[in-house]
Amino acid sequence: MDQVKKIELKDVYKSFGKKKVLQGVNLSLNKGESLVVIGGSGSGKSVLIKSIIGLLKPDSGSVKIDGQETVNISQSERNILMGKFGYLFQGGALFDSLPIWENVAFGLLHAKNMSRDEAREIAEQKIMQVGMGKDVSDLYPAELSGGMQKRISLARAIATSPEIIFFDEPTTGLDPIMSDVINNLIVKCSKELNATTITITHDMVSAIKIADRMAMIYEGKIIWEGSPKVAFNSNNSYVDQFVHGRSTGPIEIKLQDH
Secondary structure, eight states: OOOOOSEEEEEEEEEETTEEEEEEEEEEEOTTOEEEEEOOTTSSHHHHHHHHHTSSOOSEEEEEETTEEOTTOOHHHHHHHHTTEEEEOTTOOOOTTSOHHHHHTHHHHHTSOOOHHHHHHHHHHHHHHTTOOGGGTTSOGGGSOHHHHHHHHHHHHHTTOOSEEEEESTTTTOOHHHHHHHHHHHHHHHHHHTOEEEEEOSOHHHHHHHOSEEEEEETTEEEEEEOGGGGGGOSOHHHHHHHHTOSSSTTHHHHTTO
């Protein structure tokens, strides 16, 4: 008997007016697998993730989590489902008005209704898990560097021990050394939780470090999937152009639209 996929998308379509973003996406992940989705700006990466989480409803198609169809579920079912997810947002998206520990504990306090003392204790454990000291707990986001903010965002993403974590451009705006720190932390924290993860990134160094498997989205479809090791020799001209960062190739025509 085949193992039930942790995440499974079949023929997912999503348009905004005349703009067709997802045009029949098929994708599946096993429990504990790390998938990195690559693709140019506007290729549909973020819409893909938002369609899986339920922030956007596909126009048609199927999105299953643990074998459960999620496209037309009730709000109460959606709330339960959201408890399985963690999310590292592209800009960090920390709350400026809350101290660091409360940022990390946000899901524990508001989704799991945990006491403040218990939530703070877990938050401090997660802060240490991403390589920072408890002494930052009472600071505010503005008092931290960009790299430290990103680590705190990661601590928040893992605070509820989610089964599925989404990483949206996790190394954007970071220098190469801090990017490597974040990549290592993502791998470490994901393995400790045995979490299933989807990362969207333009950073091929990150992609190769994080991914068990890579998929490229182009014009709203997954046009290639494979091991990160073969991405640089994929024999797919679109993938080849993207991973080598070449301005000329089959994607060139689309660049004229921007």
